[in-house]
Amino acid sequence: MRTVVLVLVGALVGFVVMYATLTYQIDFNFLTIAFQVNVALACLTVILLLYIGFSILQMRRKAIENVSKDEEDELDIWLYKKFSDTNLVVIATIVIGIVSTAIALITNQPTWLELVSTVSATIAFALSIGVSSMINRFYPDRNLPSVSEKDYAKKLLAASDEGERHVMLEGLYRSFNTLNGTLILALLVLIVYSIVTDVSQLFAIVLIGAVLVAANAQYFLLIRNKS
């Protein structure tokens, strides 16, 4: 109930803010700043890629370090946090890289910018596989699946113990709720934007709607079938 109220309040605030913004800045044209935004995003992607590369090297070095019994727990905590942080940066880099590529291709930016954006997004995707495979280096004695294996996510979940699953469940449930709320908010913003600017966002609205229905159907059908 609390979540529903929060979503509705969020939607209302979003509607008012978006409506006011669009009313006052109706002549705003993204194309005038597309190049600058694209360069900024491409630079950010490259910086994040360097951070990911550096983090992978750090983790590889630390994973084979010989430590005393007293330092063993600290090393595992360090690796665990670094792995989580790097994964977060990887996801952010992939998304920023894709947005950067989209801006470059849609707004017809110079070829070099299109190339930098596309290559950066591709490298980020490749590095995501490299980062995921780090877990096998950390715990070579555990029977963890290889990233290249079919149904990797399913096998990794099966190989996790109950404590790890408890943490994953908590994180995923929170993330699922946030995603539901923000996507509905995004739908409302796109509807207001379409009406006020006369620039149709119907394709995006239908797409987000389909994603919302598919994700929720998968979740609720799974719960229903476990009765």
Added chain:
Amino acid sequence: MRTRLKELRARNGLNQTELAKRAKVSRQTISLIEREEFIPSLLIAVRIARIFNEAIECVFLFEEEEIE
């Protein structure tokens, strides 16, 4: 539920990683149990109690109202 895990680890000179290996779980799970953020399954609780050579109810302490 409260737990004496930290105290028993100190008594036996075990770090979290070593206890995790012996109990066949991850160090994260031991850490969660120790911070009282997660109640383990009966199987893991028994394994941990055996490692410390203690009865299960001496490692994991329940309040009376939790059991009723």
